[in-house]
Amino acid sequence: MDGNGRWAQRRWLPRAAGHRAGVSVLTPLLETAGRAGVKTLTLYAFSTENWARPESEVKTLMKLFLETARQKVPELDERGARLRFLGRREHLPASVREAMQEAEQMTAANESLDVYIALNYGGRAEIVDATRRIVADGLSPDEVDERTFASYLYAPDVPEVDLVIRTSGELRVSNFLLWQIAYAEFYVTETLWPDFSPQEFLQAIESFASRSRRRGGV
Ligand code: IPE
Ligand code: MG
Secondary structure, eight states, X not given: OOOHHHHHHTTTOOHHXXXXXXXXXXXXXXXXXXXXXXOEEEEEEEETTGGGSOHHHXXXXXXXXXXXXXXXXXXXXXXXXXXXXXXXXXXXXXXXXXXXXXXXXXXXXXXXEEEEEXXXXXXXXXXXXXXXXXXXXXXXXXXXXXXXXXXXXXXXXXXXXXXXXXXTTOOSOTTOSTTTTTTOEEEEOSSOGGGOOHHHHHHXXXXXXTSOOOTTOO
C-alpha cells in the first residue's frame, strides 16, 4: 500500500492525511475482492524497515491501525472474511497486539475471504524466524525441504502468491513475502495507494488472467 506520503504531499497535507486516505480505500477494495472471487489477499501495512520513520509517524500509523481495526474488523467479520497477521509481533505495542489477537479470534471461523495483514513484516525476517524454529525443533538437514521449510513460515497456509500489485510506481519488492512470491506475477502502477480504485484492481486481475504462467517450463 505505497504512495500515501506522496498523495498527501501533492495536496500540501501532512503525511498522516495520506495514511488516512489510504485506509479509506480498503472497504471498497475488499468488497471487490470478494465479488471477484479472490480467496486470499495480503496487505502490506508496516514493514520491519518502517521503524526508521520519525517516531511521530510510527505513532500515527499504530494509532490508525487501532482505529481501523475497531471500525473495520466487525465489518469484515460480517462479510465472512478471516483476518490474520504476518510479522514479528513482539516489538509491537501491547494495544496493537491485543487488537490483532482479538481480530483473529473474532473472524477465525470465517471462510469467504482470507485477509492477511503484514504488520512489522519483513520477508527476510520471516525466513530467519522460520530457520530459527527449524533449528530449535532439531530437524536434521535431510528433513528440510521446500515443503517443510514453508510449514515454518508465519502462516504456513498462505498459498503461493499469484499476483503482486505494487502501487506508486516503485520497481522493487521491498522485502515483501520473499519466499511466497517466487513465481508471482507483478502489476506495477503509477497510481498512489489512496487513489487505487476497485476498477483498477479489476484491471490488475484481468492483466494477470491474460498472462501465460510457465513457471520455468515452456
Ligand atoms: C504507505 O505509503 C506505506 C506505509 C508504510 C503505511 P508511504 O508512507 O510509504 O508513502 P510514500 O512512499 O512516502 O509516498
Ligand atoms: Mg513508500
